Amino acid sequence: MEFRRRSYFPAEAITLLLLLNQVANATINKHPCNFPAIFNFGDSNSDTGGLSAAFGQAGAPHGESFFHGPAGRYCDGRLVIDFIAQSFRLPLLSAFLDALGSNFTHGANFATAGSTIRPQNTTLHQSGFSPFSLNVQWYQFNDFHRRVRTIRDEDDGVFRRLVPKVEDFSRGLYTFDIGQNDLTAGLFLNLTVDQVRASVPDIVGQFKTVIKDIYDQGGRSFWIHNTGPFGCLPYVMARQLITAGQVDKYGCVGPFNELAQFFNHRLKETVDQLREDLPKAAITYVDIYSVKYALITQATRYGFVHPLRACCGHGGKYNFNLHIGCGGKVKINGKDILVAKACEDPAVMINWDGIHYTQAANKWIFDQIVNGSFSDPPIPIGLACHKQF
Numbered sequence: 001m002e003f004r005r006r007s008y009f010p011a012e013a014i015t016l017l018l019l020l021n022q023v024a025n026a027t028i029n030k031h032p033c034n035f036p037a038i039f040n041f042g043d044s045n046s047d048t049g050g051l052s053a054a055f056g057q058a059g060a061p062h063g064e065s066f067f068h069g070p071a072g073r074y075c076d077g078r079l080v081i082d083f084i085a086q087s088f089r090l091p092l093l094s095a096f097l098d099a100l101g102s103n104f105t106h107g108a109n110f111a112t113a114g115s116t117i118r119p120q121n122t123t124l125h126q127s128g129f130s131p132f133s134l135n136v137q138w139y140q141f142n143d144f145h146r147r148v149r150t151i152r153d154e155d156d157g158v159f160r161r162l163v164p165k166v167e168d169f170s171r172g173l174y175t176f177d178i179g180q181n182d183l184t185a186g187l188f189l190n191l192t193v194d195q196v197r198a199s200v201p202d203i204v205g206q207f208k209t210v211i212k213d214i215y216d217q218g219g220r221s222f223w224i225h226n227t228g229p230f231g232c233l234p235y236v237m238a239r240q241l242i243t244a245g246q247v248d249k250y251g252c253v254g255p256f257n258e259l260a261q262f263f264n265h266r267l268k269e270t271v272d273q274l275r276e277d278l279p280k281a282a283i284t285y286v287d288i289y290s291v292k293y294a295l296i297t298q299a300t301r302y303g304f305v306h307p308l309r310a311c312c313g314h315g316g317k318y319n320f321n322l323h324i325g326c327g328g329k330v331k332i333n334g335k336d337i338l339v340a341k342a343c344e345d346p347a348v349m350i351n352w353d354g355i356h357y358t359q360a361a362n363k364w365i366f367d368q369i370v371n372g373s374f375s376d377p378p379i380p381i382g383l384a385c386h387k388q389f
């Protein structure tokens with residue numbers, strides 16, 4: 001009241017204008033990039049339906065906490081990429097491989113569970129790794145981009161309302177979360193940690209090629225997750241690859257986590273190199289490893305319990321059985337009995353099914369990374385387009 005009465009005084013009017021301006025800026029600047037689309041590449045950490053479309057749906061109880069049924073994700077609910085999309089008020093990403101019900105207006109997801117950067121020499125059936133390795137995801141992206149340009153040229157094609165605008169390919173955010181399976185694939189083939197380590201330069205080299213190609217097609221904003229501490233995941237620990245003395249004080253396999261960090265080191269060097277090679281690109285490297293490791297090793301502090309146990313699984317120290325996955329049944333007296341059920345409260349668990357994180361963990365991880373505290377450069381995701389200002 002007081003203020004309104006005297007608001008004709010120029011000094012105060014100016015103060016008010018400045019203040020309003022600041023508030024307006026703060027609101028707009030929360031997400032100054034305003035990405036119209038997200039194009040994601042990766043493995044199960046960010047698969048929103050790709051592997052399910054190609055090889056059969058990830059069944060119940062996957063999806064139960066948020067989608068109330070299977071939703072193409074290996075999780076009880078949303079993944080980090082879902083929280084990223086929601087933070088930009090974009091719809092959740094459709095999987096590129098999903099033929100029905102998909103809408104790619106605000107981007108597409110090329111990730112599939114089990115994907116590696118390098119193509120594998122084994123089939124999905126033999127080893128569990130996806131044939132949609134990063135180079136294949138790139139072929140798909142390439143074709144998608146080419147066809148969108150054609151579709152957008154047509155006046156009234158039915159697909160116009162299902163694809164991004166052509167300019168959104170340069171204005172969009174390109175996200176990556178891939179590499180973990182390249183390392184585990186080697187270990188599961190009984191290669192030693194040193195042998196897998198020796199393959200890392202080739203792995204990050206192939207990653208680099210894909211980023212360069214996307215840049216050549218106009219991509220400018222890249223958000224790259226490093227790989228997590230897979231030595232703390234039941235599916236790795238339960239394989240009896242562990243020998244005594246390799247388990248750290250938190251119960252994780254030290255040499256595997258060191259391998260993950262070795263990969264991350266090389267990935268970071270690759271990102272530095274890419275920044276030099278691609279001057280118009282804003283490339284953000286996100287240290288997912290540290291976030292996940294903090295969560296697992298200080299679970300109680302962050303409100304979680306049993307960091308090394310799967311919520312949905314069956315038996316053993318980790319509630320995980322390689323042969324009876326989440327939702328798995330066994331025949332007892334001729335009847336199929338569900339033995340690998342979800343736990344009572346996934347909201348306090350970190351590990352969902354022995355391989356993947358719960359929605360609650362994903363939300364926590366997203367909350368840590370969104371403001372840039374784990375990024376290089378340390379800028380929030382809303383500024384991940386900073387080279388375009």
Ligand SMILES: *[C@@H]1O[C@H](CO)[C@@H](O)[C@H](O)[C@H]1NC(C)=O
Pocket residue numbers: 118119120121
């Ligand atoms: C697959 O085999 C080829 C030919 O031997 C080899 O060059 C390549 O590195 C192998 N890929 C992987 C992922 O092991």
Ligand SMILES: *[C@@H]1O[C@H](CO)[C@@H](O)[C@H](O)[C@H]1NC(C)=O
Pocket residue numbers: 091103104105161162
């Ligand atoms: C796809 O989504 C966009 C944006 O959410 C919407 O405008 C468009 O109508 C949708 N397309 C169809 C065919 O429903």
Ligand SMILES: *[C@@H]1O[C@H](CO)[C@@H](O)[C@H](O)[C@H]1NC(C)=O
Pocket residue numbers: 188189190
């Ligand atoms: C790796 O070694 C284990 C234990 O010796 C063996 O059971 C398994 O078949 C081997 N895996 C491969 C792919 O050779």
Ligand SMILES: *[C@@H]1O[C@H](CO)[C@@H](O)[C@H](O)[C@H]1NC(C)=O
Pocket residue numbers: 367368371372373
């Ligand atoms: C980022 O967010 C996390 C989680 O909310 C918080 O702990 C951290 O202090 C924030 N960092 C900065 C730099 O704002």
